[in-house]
Amino acid sequence: MSRQAILVLDFGGQYNQLIARRVRECSVYCEVKPYTVSLEEIRAFDPMGIIFTGGPGSVYEEKAPHVDPAVFQLGVPVLGICYGCQLMAQYLGGSVTAAQADTAREYGKTETFYDTGCRLFQGLPAQGISWMSHGDYMARVPEGFRLVGHTAACPNAAIADEARGFYGVQFHPEVNHTEHGVDMIRNFLYAVCGARGEWTMGDYKKTAIAAIREKVGDGRVLLALSGGVDSSVCAALLAEAVGRQLTCVFVDHGLMRLNEGDEVEAAFSKWDINFIRVDAEARFLLKLAGESDPERKRKIIGAEFIRVFEEEARKIGKVDFLAQGTIYPDVIESGAGDAAVIKSHHNVGGLPDYVDFKEIIEPLRLLFKDEVRQLGRELGLPEYLVSRQPFPGPGLAIRVIGDLTKEKLDILREADAIYRQEIAAAGEDRNINQYFAVLTNTRSVGVMGDGRTYDYTLALRAVTTSDFMTADWARIPYDLLDKISSRIVNEVRGINRIVYDVTSKPPATIEWE
Ligand code: XMP
Numbered sequence: 001m002s003r004q005a006i007l008v009l010d011f012g013g014q015y016n017q018l019i020a021r022r023v024r025e026c027s028v029y030c031e032v033k034p035y036t037v038s039l040e041e042i043r044a045f046d047p048m049g050i051i052f053t054g055g056p057g058s059v060y061e062e063k064a065p066h067v068d069p070a071v072f073q074l075g076v077p078v079l080g081i082c083y084g085c086q087l088m089a090q091y092l093g094g095s096v097t098a099a100q101a102d103t104a105r106e107y108g109k110t111e112t113f114y115d116t117g118c119r120l121f122q123g124l125p126a127q128g129i130s131w132m133s134h135g136d137y138m139a140r141v142p143e144g145f146r147l148v149g150h151t152a153a154c155p156n157a158a159i160a161d162e163a164r165g166f167y168g169v170q171f172h173p174e175v176n177h178t179e180h181g182v183d184m185i186r187n188f189l190y191a192v193c194g195a196r197g198e199w200t201m202g203d204y205k206k207t208a209i210a211a212i213r214e215k216v217g218d219g220r221v222l223l224a225l226s227g228g229v230d231s232s233v234c235a236a237l238l239a240e241a242v243g244r245q246l247t248c249v250f251v252d253h254g255l256m257r258l259n260e261g262d263e264v265e266a267a268f269s270k271w272d273i274n275f276i277r278v279d280a281e282a283r284f285l286l287k288l289a290g291e292s293d294p295e296r297k298r299k300i301i302g303a304e305f306i307r308v309f310e311e312e313a314r315k316i317g318k319v320d321f322l323a324q325g326t327i328y329p330d331v332i333e334s335g336a337g338d339a340a341v342i343k344s345h346h347n348v349g350g351l352p353d354y355v356d357f358k359e360i361i362e363p364l365r366l367l368f369k370d371e372v373r374q375l376g377r378e379l380g381l382p383e384y385l386v387s388r389q390p391f392p393g394p395g396l397a398i399r400v401i402g403d404l405t406k407e408k409l410d411i412l413r414e415a416d417a418i419y420r421q422e423i424a425a426a427g428e429d430r431n432i433n434q435y436f437a438v439l440t441n442t443r444s445v446g447v448m449g450d451g452r453t454y455d456y457t458l459a460l461r462a463v464t465t466s467d468f469m470t471a472d473w474a475r476i477p478y479d480l481l482d483k484i485s486s487r488i489v490n491e492v493r494g495i496n497r498i499v500y501d502v503t504s505k506p507p508a509t510i511e512w513e
Contacts, residue, residue, distance in 0.1 A: 002046050002047060002048040002076065003046045003047070003048065004028065004029060004048060004195060004196060004198060004199065005028075005029045005030060005031065005045065005046070005047050005048060006023050006028055006029070006030035006031075006047055006048065006049050006050070006051060006189065006193070006195075007030070007031060007033060007042060007045055007047035007049075007050045007051070008020050008023065008030055008031065008032040008033070008050075008051045008053060009033060009034075009035055009037070009050055009051065009052050009053065009067060009084070010032050010033065010034050010035060010053050011035050011052060011053050011054065011055030011057070011065045011083050011084060011087070012035075012053075012055040012056055012057070012065060013053045013054030013055045013056065013081075013082065013083060014054075015053070015054060015172055015174050015175060016032055016053045016054075017032065017328050017366060017368075018174045018175065019032075019051055019053055019081070019174045019185075020032050020366070021174075021328075021368050021371065022173075022174050022181075022182055022185050023051070023185065023189065024199070024204075024371070025182060026182070026185060026186045026189050026190075026195070026197065027195075027197035027198065027199050027200065028189050028195045028197060028199050029199040029203065030051075031045070032366075033045075035055075035065045035066065035067050036065075037067075038068065039068040039070050039071060042068075042071060042074070043074065047076055048076070048077075048193045048194060048195065049076060049077045049078070049079065049165075049188065049189065049192065049193035049195075050071065050076055050077070050078045050079075051078075051079045051080075051081065051084070051188075052067075052078060052079070052080040052081060052083070052084025052085070052087060052088060053081055053082075053083070053084055054081050054082030054083045054084060054133070054172065055082075055083035055084070056083075057083060058086075058096075058098065058135075058136050059083065059086045059087050059090045059096050059136070060090070060096060060097070060098075060136075064087075066087070067087075069091045072088075072091060072092065072164075072166070076165070077164075077165030077166065077167070077188070077192045077193050078165070078166050078167070079120075079167045079168070079169070079185075079188045079192075080166075080167070080168040080169070081168075081169055081171075081172060081173065081174070082133065082134055082169070082170060082171070082172060083134075084168070085138075085159070085168030085169055085170055086134075086136055086138060086168075086170075088142075088166060088168050089138045089140075089141060089142055089145075089159070089168060092142035092143075092144070092145075092161075092166070093142040093143055094138055094139075094140045094141050094142035094145070095138070095139045095140040096136050096137070096138055096139065097136065097137065097139045098135060098136055099134075099135055099136060099137045105134070105135050105137075105153075106132035106133075106134060106151065106153055106154060106170070107132060107133050107134075108131070108132060108133075109129045109130075109131060109132075109177055110129065110130055110131075110132045110151050110153075110157075110171065111127070111128075111129060111151060111152065112127070112128060112129070112130040112149055112150070112151050112157055112158075112171065113126060113127050113149065113150050113151070114126055114127070114128070114148065114149045114158065115147075115148040115149065115158075118148040118149075118158075118160050118162065118167075119160075119162060119167075119187055119188075119191045119192050120148065120158065120160060120167050120169075120184055120187050120188055120191075120192070121148065121149070121158075121184065121187065122187055122191060123183070123187070124180045124183055124184070124187075125179075125180065128178075128179035128180055129177065129178065129179045130151075130157070130169075130171035130172075130173075130177075130178045130179070130181070131171055131172045131175045131177035131178045131181075132151070132157075132170060132171045132172075133172065134170055137154060137156075137170070138156050138159070138170075141156055141159050142159075142161075144161040144163070144164065145159045145160060145161045145166070145168075146159065146160060146161075147159055148160045148167075149169065154170060156170070157169065157170045157171060158170070158171075165192055165193075167188060167192070169184070173185055201371070201374045201375055201377075201378045202378055204371075204375060204378075205237070205240075205375060205378050205379065208237060208241075208363055208375075209237065209240055209241040211363075212237070212238060212241035212242060212361070212363055213241050213242065215321075215361065216241070216242050216245060216320070216321060216361070218245065219245065219319075219320030219321055219358075220245050220246075220247070220316075220318075220319045220320050220321070221238055221242060221245055221246045221247070221319065221320065221321045221322075221323050221361070222246075222247050222249065222313060222316065222319040222321070222322050222323065222357065223235055223238060223246065223247070223248050223249070223322075223323040223324070223325075224248075224249055224251065224309050224324075225248040225249065225250040225264070225268075226250075226251075226393065227250065227256065227260060227261070227263075227264040227385075227391075228325075228388075228390075228391060229369070229372060229373060229376065229385070229386060229387075229388060230325035230326075230327050230364060230372055231324075231325035232264070232267065232325075232376065232381060232385050232386075233325065233364060233372050233373075233375055233376040233379065233381065233386070234323060234324070234325035234362075234363060234364055235248050235268060235273075235325075236267075236268075236271070236376060236379040236380070236381050237363050237364075237375065237379060238273075238323055238363070239268070239271035239272075239273045240271070240379060243271065243272050243273060244272060244273060244274065246273045246274065246323075247273070247274040247275075247276065247316055247319070248268065248273060248274070248275050248276065249276045249278065249309055249312045249313070250264060250265065250268075250275065250276065250277045250278065251278050251280055251305055251308045251309055251312075252277055252278060252279055252280060252281065253280055253281065253284045253301065253304070253305065253308075253395060254279075254280065254281025254282075254284055254285060254406075254409070255284065255301070255394065255395030255396045255397045255409070256395055256396070257391070257395075257396065257413060257416055257417065257420075258413040258414065258416065258417040259417075261277070263382075263384065263385065264385070265277050267381055267382055267385050270380070276312055278308055278312060280304070280308045281406075283304065283308070284301065284304055284397075285404065285405075285406060287300050287304050288300055288301070288397060288403075288404045289403070289404070290403055291403060291404070292401075292402040292403040292441075294398060294513035297394060297397050297398060297404070297513070298394050298397075298398065298513075301393070301394045301395075301397055302393070302394075305393075313356075318356055318357075319356070319357045320357060320358050320359065321357060321358065321359050321360070321361045322357040322359075322360050322361075323360070323361045323362070323363070324360060324361075324362050325362075325364055326362045326364065326365050327364045327365070327367055327368070327369060327372055328364075328365065328366055328367055328368055329368065329369065331365060373386050373387060389433065389434045389435070390434055390468065392511060396409055396412055396413065396416075398511055398512070398513040399412060399416075399436060399437070399438045399439065399511070399512065399513070400412055400438075400439045401438065401439065401440050401441040401512060401513065402441035407494075408439055408456075411439060411456065411492060411493070411494040411495060412437060412438075412439040412458075414491070414492045415437045415439070415458050415488045415492045415495055416436055416437040418484065418487050418488050418491060418492070419435065419436070419437045419460060419484055419488065420435070420436075422480065422483060422484045422487065423435055423462070423476075423480075423484075426477075426480050428462075428474075428476060428477075428480065431464065431474065432462045432463070432464060432474045432476075433463060433464055433465045433466075433468075433471070434461075434462070434463050434465070434468070434471075434510060435460075435461060435462035435463070435474070436461055437458055437459070437460055437461070437488075438458070438459040438460075438461055438501075438512045439456055439458055439459075439495075440456065440457045440458065440459055440499075440512075441456075442456070442457045443455055443456055443457070444457055444496065444497050446496035446497060448496065453496045454496075455494050455495055455496035455497070456494055456495050456496070456497075457495070457496075457497040457498070457499060458488060458492075458495045458497070458498050458499075459498075459499050459500070459501050459512070460481070460484065460498060460499070460500050460501065461473075461501045461510070461512070462474035462476055462501075463504075463505070463510055465505075465510075468510065469505075470504075470505055470506065471504060471505040471510055472504045473501060473502050473503060473504055476500070481500055484498070485498040
């Protein structure tokens with residue numbers, strides 16, 4: 001019997017890691033391998049099912065990616081997606097051509113009809129939206145296959161040879177736009193391949209730790225810890241894997257939220273690692289003094305961060321590995337190739353070029369954000385670290401408008417803490433994706449007790465968003481805003497007026513600077 005593992009054979013499509021992620025979501029172990037793997041390697045991997053991904057090529061082109069057709073003789077079920085479907089059709093005696101008529105070419109959301117008698121679609125609605133992206137189509141379906149899905153333009157949106165366990169879909173079940181797409185993948189895994197759904201993030205942790213140990217050997221690892229979710233989880237994983245061989249350098253630039261630096265330090269005290277917290281507040285404030293241009297603030301912080309990190313690295317001396325908390329969306333955003341190197345410190349401005357290391361390791365490179373959080377929980381990181389909302393690398397420096405002083409930062413820290421406390425206490429943190437306070441540079445006249453005040457205006461920002469590329473301002477209940485406003489004005493000296501930001505992105509951005 002085959003092992004409880006799925007092989008995702010990568011033909012170069014853009015959603016390949018997303019397929020892997022969906023398989024993991026269904027509690028099944030999987031690995032993505034390039035289409036160039038040999039039949040022997042596939043045999044050795046011993047998968048219970050194989051998924052062929054999409055890809056940019058056309059199967060009839062000379063340089064089209066191929067796999068050894070003997071893969072269909074292994075007795076292992078195959079699900080072909082888009083290009084993968086066409087490749088399977090071509091290998092097994094069908095034919096694929098460029099769609100001549102516009103009607104056979106399909107892009108985007110498409111109404112699709114399914115044969116729910118087919119195992120792939122069992123238990124699902126017979127009709128729904130699927131996400132199409134193909135310019136080729138199967139002119140002839142291979143013998144033994146029947147049509148199990150169609151659209152208005154395409155009679156063979158899904159094909160199946162259930163006796164041999166071969167399934168093909170022209171659409172992309174792995175993307176969110178395809179209704180019940182994950183259920184189709186689950187059907188393939190459970191109803192076709194016989195998955196038992198035993199894989200957990202705990203298993204991922206064990207495998208990742210073993211892989212890190214093997215790679216690192218007795219070498220030394222250096223990690224720049226920012227306190228964000230990704231670098232924290234990366235640090236925890238490495239701590240578990242190599243303990244004292246790891247040195248985490250946490251550059252505390254003094255631009256963190258209330259108690260954040262201490263929280264980060266406390267979270268890592270449970271591991272026996274070398275943890276260096278560099279108190280760099282004074283030098284950051286000095287560098288930033290008098291600067292009120294948002295872009296220049298960002299640049300100064302990025303450059304200074306690297307400088308501090310390099311100084312610490314120099315003290316440590318030679319390290320073998322520089323670890324980074326790059327996660328999969330970072331890899332996609334920065335394109336292929338040496339993507340990780342460009343992106344990993346996007347938070348703080350760039351990679352240190354001084355640091356003397358042999359190799360970069362990125363243990364979270366294939367995980368999505370919510371998986372990283374899950375892994376963090378598995379590693380025993382506290383919930384406040386694991387579930388924290390995004391926090392920009394330049395920290396509060398870009399939330400104090402205009403020039404920066406320690407006094408202003410302290411005012412903002414206090415106000416922001418109250419705001420976050422109240423939002424969480426009201427349970428609104430479940431509905432809002434990011435919320436924070438901004439200390440504006442505007443002062444206005446107020447009256448407190450019997451006296452006149454001339455203090456800062458604080459802006460409250462809260463947005464709902466799924467991708468942070470666009471965002472809507474959150475409709476926080478008035479009563480809650482009222483409570484937050486009176487608490488801040490009463491408890492924080494230096495603020496006498498609160499405004500709520502009611503602009504979406506675009507035209508505004510989420511942060512003010
Ligand atoms: P904007 O303000 O561009 O922010 O709408 C979108 C998201 O990105 C976060 N952000 C940053 N994150 N380094 C980061 O890691 C940065 O320099 C940075 N600037 C903005 C912002 O908090 C929001 O989630």
